[in-house]
Amino acid sequence: MTEKKGRQTVLLYNRPKIIASAGVVGKKEGEGPLGKEFDRVFTDGRMNESSWEKAESALQKAAIDTALQKAKLEPEDADMLFAGDLLGQSIGTTFGVRSLGIPFAGLYGACSTMALSLGLAGIFVNCGAANRAVAATSSHFCSAERQFRLPLEYGGQRPPQAQWTATAAGAAIIEGDGHGPAIESMTFGRIRDYGVTDANNMGAAMAPAAADTISALLNETGQTATDFDLFVTGDLGAIGSKLLVDLLKEEHKIDLGSKHKDCGTMIYSIDEQDVNSGGSGCGCSASVICTHFMKKLLSGEINRMVFIGTGALMSTVSSQQGESIPTVAHAVVLRGV
Amino acid sequence: MTEKKGRQTVLLYNRPKIIASAGVVGKKEGEGPLGKEFDRVFTDGRMNESSWEKAESALQKAAIDTALQKAKLEPEDADMLFAGDLLGQSIGTTFGVRSLGIPFAGLYGACSTMALSLGLAGIFVNCGAANRAVAATSSHFCSAERQFRLPLEYGGQRPPQAQWTATAAGAAIIEGDGHGPAIESMTFGRIRDYGVTDANNMGAAMAPAAADTISALLNETGQTATDFDLFVTGDLGAIGSKLLVDLLKEEHKIDLGSKHKDCGTMIYSIDEQDVNSGGSGCGCSASVICTHFMKKLLSGEINRMVFIGTGALMSTVSSQQGESIPTVAHAVVLRGV
Numbered sequence: 022m023t024e025k026k027g028r029q030t031v032l033l034y035n036r037p038k039i040i041a042s043a044g045v046v047g048k049k050e051g052e053g054p055l056g057k058e059f060d061r062v063f064t065d066g067r068m069n070e071s072s073w074e075k076a077e078s079a080l081q082k083a084a085i086d087t088a089l090q091k092a093k094l095e096p097e098d099a100d101m102l103f104a105g106d107l108l109g110q111s112i113g114t115t116f117g118v119r120s121l122g123i124p125f126a127g128l129y130g131a132c133s134t135m136a137l138s139l140g141l142a143g144i145f146v147n148c149g150a151a152n153r154a155v156a157a158t159s160s161h162f163c164s165a166e167r168q169f170r171l172p173l174e175y176g177g178q179r180p181p182q183a184q185w186t187a188t189a190a191g192a193a194i195i196e197g198d199g200h201g202p203a204i205e206s207m208t209f210g211r212i213r214d215y216g217v218t219d220a221n222n223m224g225a226a227m228a229p230a231a232a233d234t235i236s237a238l239l240n241e242t243g244q245t246a247t248d249f250d251l252f253v254t255g256d257l258g259a260i261g262s263k264l265l266v267d268l269l270k271e272e273h274k275i276d277l278g279s280k281h282k283d284c285g286t287m288i289y290s291i292d293e294q295d296v297n298s299g300g301s302g303c304g305c306s307a308s309v310i311c312t313h314f315m316k317k318l319l320s321g322e323i324n325r326m327v328f329i330g331t332g333a334l335m336s337t338v339s340s341q342q343g344e345s346i347p348t349v350a351h352a353v354v355l356r357g358v
Numbered sequence: 359m360t361e362k363k364g365r366q367t368v369l370l371y372n373r374p375k376i377i378a379s380a381g382v383v384g385k386k387e388g389e390g391p392l393g394k395e396f397d398r399v400f401t402d403g404r405m406n407e408s409s410w411e412k413a414e415s416a417l418q419k420a421a422i423d424t425a426l427q428k429a430k431l432e433p434e435d436a437d438m439l440f441a442g443d444l445l446g447q448s449i450g451t452t453f454g455v456r457s458l459g460i461p462f463a464g465l466y467g468a469c470s471t472m473a474l475s476l477g478l479a480g481i482f483v484n485c486g487a488a489n490r491a492v493a494a495t496s497s498h499f500c501s502a503e504r505q506f507r508l509p510l511e512y513g514g515q516r517p518p519q520a521q522w523t524a525t526a527a528g529a530a531i532i533e534g535d536g537h538g539p540a541i542e543s544m545t546f547g548r549i550r551d552y553g554v555t556d557a558n559n560m561g562a563a564m565a566p567a568a569a570d571t572i573s574a575l576l577n578e579t580g581q582t583a584t585d586f587d588l589f590v591t592g593d594l595g596a597i598g599s600k601l602l603v604d605l606l607k608e609e610h611k612i613d614l615g616s617k618h619k620d621c622g623t624m625i626y627s628i629d630e631q632d633v634n635s636g637g638s639g640c641g642c643s644a645s646v647i648c649t650h651f652m653k654k655l656l657s658g659e660i661n662r663m664v665f666i667g668t669g670a671l672m673s674t675v676s677s678q679q680g681e682s683i684p685t686v687a688h689a690v691v692l693r694g695v
Contacts (some may be wrong), residue, residue: 023486028437029461031487072679100365101546109446109505109675111466113547119671119684122548124366126474126672127686129448129464137463148485149360150368154448168446209438209461214450334456334464335448342409347456349464 224261256307561598571616
């Protein structure tokens with residue numbers, strides 16, 4: 022059974038299970054604090070491909086292939102794929118998954134994509150619209166730089182509040198039965214725009230959207246922060262994370278205490294890896310959730326957590342036209358085994 | 359109840375209803391054969407905005423606002439919005455809908471977006487994941503030219519197989535009860551890529567995806583072409599339409615007879631409006647389905663039809679890198695009142 026609770030939250034009473042997941046990353050992410058947790062570390066950022074965009078596609082496909090292999094499944098065994106990425110017209114995804122032949126719903130949620138795809142896959146399996154669904158996303162530092170900033174060759178300088186787009190991809194396989202962490206609910210975010218125009222400060226732009234969605238989840242389901250072990254955002258970075266905790270306390274009267282973590286501050290050693298405010302990109306939270314946190318949910322170390330994917334929904338065109346940054350955050354509640 | 363039939367089709371036994379819909383267009387579309395059917399014709403393509411992208415956002419918002427007004431609803435009355443468009447990072451959508459505050463799932467399906475959003479909205483309402491969902495999309499000739507081809511000022515020549523991106527948007531409101539055409543089923547497409555590399559010949563690239571999805575719908579549900587009054591694609595144009603009918607006959611042994619129509623060949627007078635192979639763009643089929651065909655479903659003139667949204671999932675970057683064009687088609691079965 023599926024139930025809408027309030028305006029944003031969908032409760033999944035059949036508790037669809039994440040039966041397998043995988044995170045694959047590039048060299049820099051492999052050298053970070055979570056390096057040993059990822060399923061594969063590709064030391065060649067080009068992935069033997071002729072362009073950064075093709076490399077990103079190969080990375081997303083590698084994540085899906087690895088998750089399927091872990092579940093001992095073939096692409097034909099899945100009947101739905103929810104995926105997207107940061108690139109214009111989502112070519113990281115469409116070229117990455119085209120050979121798989123899985124019925125496909127393309128998403129655009131910027132860095133919130135893993136939460137969006139996981140939630141949609143969970144809802145589909147919960148209500149019988151899919152028997153086995155795949156949720157996936159990717160990002161690549163070099164394709165994102167070309168898409169959003171400047172070609173690498175330009176050697177652009179990055180301000181301290183900037184985040185580093187992770188070269189990473191994550192994928193999860195969801196089905197009704199089977200062993201694995203359960204998806205309890207999905208809270209869809211509303212677009213928030215607080216007028217931030219600095220495309221180098223996306224953590225600050227996205228923090229209000231994360232606060233809004235966390236507040237909706239708790240209010241609509243009558244829960245409090247104490248009902249969860251962790252609130253994991255992806256990816257606010259160091260500056261956005263501080264803002265989120267303050268905003269929740271001041272505007273929403275919600276105290277996360279020490280329960281907040283952010284994938285963007287976890288994937289790199291911020292002090293040593295020169296990533297300024299931390300990691301970002303769809304693949305950052307996707308790879309961290311699909312490895313590090315899935316293991317903790319599987320081992321029982323985490324009983325219940327909220328994964329809040331946050332996305333900045335601007336483009337270079339909108340920024341060049343002087344527009345502010347609309348943002349969105351989606352929250353998936355995951356329950357350990 | 360929701361049931362998965364085969365690998366691609368989802369049956370919606372609760373028959374969610376399209377209680378209102380709207381299509382809004384630009385001047386050229388207003389001068390076409392369907393001009394009188396649209397809810398609003400904007401003679402100023404700029405929509406009083408400072409850029410083509412902002413104009414597209416205004417157009418998408420106008421379609422949603424109009425559909426809500428027809429249903430005597432406010433944005434707060436909807437609890438889910440599925441929308442997307444052609445532009446990089448979907449800024450036509452994200453800036454268009456940000457002020458509405460409706461829980462939002464961003465999609466990327468290129469010109470298949472209206473079928474994708476309609477199908478997802480139908481599934482959500484059918485299974486109780488939403489009480490009232492909005493499905494919407496848009497396209498704008500001038501923002502699409504800048505995104506995919508050349509700035510208008512360049513005056514680029516168009517080959518005869520090219521299609522003309524419609525300046526148009528469509529929106530539909532779906533809820534469980536109420537008066538209106540019903541959504542019977544959704545068939546999600548698989549990505550097909552037959553190696554077409556000519557980005558001016560998207561109709562040819564998309565026809566195999568449309569044939570694949572129509573074939574899946576009929577095979578998985580045990581129906582034949584005679585069970586439907588019409589198969590409406592959006593948008594294959596004149597060349598792609600001919601290819602689809604031939605492909606279905608030769609490769610899938612499915613004879614559509616005279617039951618095929620294409621929104622891209624309907625929205626313009628191909629001979630008189632200098633649009634080469636016909637219309638395209640997410641908004642083309644969205645505006646035609648949400649006005650012309652909804653009226654026929656409401657009046658009972660059409661009893662059952664299949665709307666097949668077709669999308670070409672490439673970008674300028676992938677085309678410049680020599681890649682072929684992956685395509686997808688989603689099919690929604692609509693039942694008249």
